[in-house]
Amino acid sequence: xxxxxxxxxxxxxxxxxxxxxxxxxxxxxxxxxxxxxxxxxxxxxxxxxxxxxxxxxxxxxxxxxxxxxxxxxxxxxxxxxxxxxxxxxxxxxxxxxxxxxxxxxxxxxxxxxxxxxxxxxxxxxxxxxxxxxxxxxxxxxxxxxxxxxxxxxxxxxxxxxxxxxxxxxxxxxxxxxxxxxxxxxxxxxxxxxxxxxxxxxxxxxxxxxxxxxxxxxxxxxxxxxxxxxxxxxxxxxxxxxxxxxxxxxxxxxxxxxxxxxxxxxxxxxxxxxxxxxxxxxxxxxxxxxxxxxxxxxxxxxxxxxxxxxxxxxxxxxxxxxxxxxxxxxxxxxxxxxxxxxxxxxx
Numbered sequence: 001x002x003x004x005x006x007x008x009x010x011x012x013x014x015x016x017x018x019x020x021x022x023x024x025x026x027x028x029x030x031x032x033x034x035x036x037x038x039x040x041x042x043x044x045x046x047x048x049x050x051x052x053x054x055x056x057x058x059x060x061x062x063x064x065x066x067x068x069x070x071x072x073x074x075x076x077x078x079x080x081x082x083x084x085x086x087x088x089x090x091x092x093x094x095x096x097x098x099x100x101x102x103x104x105x106x107x108x109x110x111x112x113x114x115x116x117x118x119x120x121x122x123x124x125x126x127x128x129x130x131x132x133x134x135x136x137x138x139x140x141x142x143x144x145x146x147x148x149x150x151x152x153x154x155x156x157x158x159x160x161x162x163x164x165x166x167x168x169x170x171x172x173x174x175x176x177x178x179x180x181x182x183x184x185x186x187x188x189x190x191x192x193x194x195x196x197x198x199x200x201x202x203x204x205x206x207x208x209x210x211x212x213x214x215x216x217x218x219x220x221x222x223x224x225x226x227x228x229x230x231x232x233x234x235x236x237x238x239x240x241x242x243x244x245x246x247x248x249x250x251x252x253x254x255x256x257x258x259x260x261x262x263x264x265x266x267x268x269x270x271x272x273x274x275x276x277x278x279x280x281x282x283x284x285x286x287x288x289x290x291x292x293x294x295x296x297x298x299x300x301x302x303x304x305x306x307x308x309x310x311x312x313x314x315x316x317x318x319x320x321x322x323x324x325x326x327x328x329x330x331x332x333x334x335x336x337x338x339x340x341x342x343x344x345x346x
Contacts (some may be wrong), residue, residue, distance in 0.1 A: 003314070017218040034061045034087045035341070038179075038321055040110060047177065047325035049261040049299055050168035052317035053118060054144055056150045057113045057342060058087035067173040068108045070094055070136045074101035080109075084148075090149055094136065099178030104133040105153060106304070107314045108161060112321075114168045118161035118268040124202030124309020126191075131160040131311055134211060134304075139183075140317055144343035153304070153317040154186070155193065164200045169299040170211075170263075170324040176297070179260040180320035181275050181339060182215050186255050187229045189217040194234045195320045196261065198307035200300045202338070208296045210236035210307040223288070224249035231272040231283055234294050239253055240277075241270065242284040249283040256318075256344040258336055263295065264326040267311030273336060275344050280336045317327055 013294045031128075037059040039049040043258075049244025052059040056066050066091050081089050094103065108115040121131040139154035170176035171328040180195045187193065199205045209285045217228035223239040224230040228251050241247035249270065256275035262268060274292035288295075301322070305311050327335075 001323040005105060009322045012307060016040060016168045023115060034058065035148055036061050036083070036338070037063070037087070038319075038335045038338050040326070042321065042323055043332065045199070045327065045331040047323045047327050047331060049112040049165075049321045050114050050324050052304070053167045053321070054111065055105070055108065055319050056089065056141075058083055059319065061087070063111045065111065066109050069104050070103040070107045071133070071135070072101055072103050078106065086192060088143065088148065090148055091150055093311070094151075096180060098136065103136040105136050106133050108153070116163050116166045116169065118163055118301060118303055121160040121162035121302070121305055121309055122202065125204055126306065126308045126310040127158070131152070131309070132283040132304065134159050139252045141309050143344055143346070145346055152183070155313065155315050155317070156313050157190070157314055161303040162198075162202070162300065162305070164300045166299050166301055169197060169301060169322065171299040173265045173272065173295050173298050174297065175264045175325055175326040176211055176322065176324060176335060177260070177262045178213055178320065178322040179258060180213055180215075181318040181344065182257050182259060183316035184229060184255055184257045186314060186316045187216045188314045189219065190314065191220070191310040192216070192234050192239065192306035192313035193304060193313035195232070195317065197297050198300045198302040198324065199236075200298045202309050204277060204308040204315055205296075205298070208235060208294060209235050209298055210234050211263045211295060211297050212258050212302060214239050215257065215259050215314060221245070222247060224251060224283070226251035229253070231257075231261070231270050233263075233268055233270060234306065235288070238289065238292075238329070239284055240289050243287050243289045247284065253301065258339055260332060262326050265295075271332060276337050276346070277340055280332055
């Protein structure tokens with residue numbers, strides 16, 4: 001198993017300079033106070049983000065970097081999409097840059113100090129070819145009542161992102177929490193629409209070498225009740241809605257969904273809810289399925305694919321974050337309230 005670079009290293013093998021300072025200093029203060037983001041909440045709780053990815057908003061109140069990078073099809077020029085003062089992407093710049101041609105998201109920046117950026121996935125054991133980026137304008141939505149449209153990452157198969165050399169991400173039996181905001185009406189049963197912790201070699205390394213959130217309708221391994229989709233944990237060689245194959249967890253059918261998975265030595269938890277209103281529901285909290293008693297997490301980060309580069313899933317990603325800690329229920333509730341306040345689809 002490949003070793004994963006630890007917290008003193010960047011994803012490009014360079015030391016992280018001045019972690020938590022320059023990129024988070026507000027350069028042009030706005031008269032309007034930018035609201036706290038989910039990673040501010042996690043920081044205050046003593047469970048800081050080790051990865052924070054979003055195409056639609058700032059995950060920290062003081063983050064000033066780009067959210068993502070688009071590649072223009074006509075001339076292969078690239079543009080980093082910055083944020084406006086309120087913390088939402090300057091998609092007007094994207095629309096001008098991509099006028100009369102297609103654009104694709106080739107990088108999703110990690111807003112955390114760990115710099116675990118996501119680029120399109122290289123070949124792996126399952127899909128033996130580099131994966132495609134998502135179309136940068138395929139999923140327009142409104143958020144927080146802003147006049148400007150923002151765009152989600154809309155996966156349509158053979159698309160995915162990965163970082164195999166990360167900083168600060170949980171390995172082995174370390175604790176971990178991750179969440180994502182996704183769509184409940186754009187799913188399938190393919191393997192596997194995941195966000196989270198995976199193998200560093202792009203191969204299937206056996207049970208317990210992954211711990212990622214899955215959202216979809218797969219019934220090939222475990223599943224919940226009804227017809228899905230379900231929030232499940234991809235633990236490698238199995239998607240699990242609980243500790244048994246036919247778990248009591250309900251289907252989650254909201255238009256915008258908050259999906260959360262948490263792992264610690266001896267157990268794991270799943271939560272889900274409506275990203276537009278209400279609280280999270282605990283779908284499972286307890287022991288792991290048979291065969292997963294000892295976790296062997298490797299610390300790569302994937303999005304839209306399985307750990308072995310399986311690439312048949314479809315889904316939509318708006319934002320997500322990971323910690324190297326098992327968060328409290330109160331912190332989870334605060335993250336959900338922050339997501340609701342963001343105003344997805346409003």
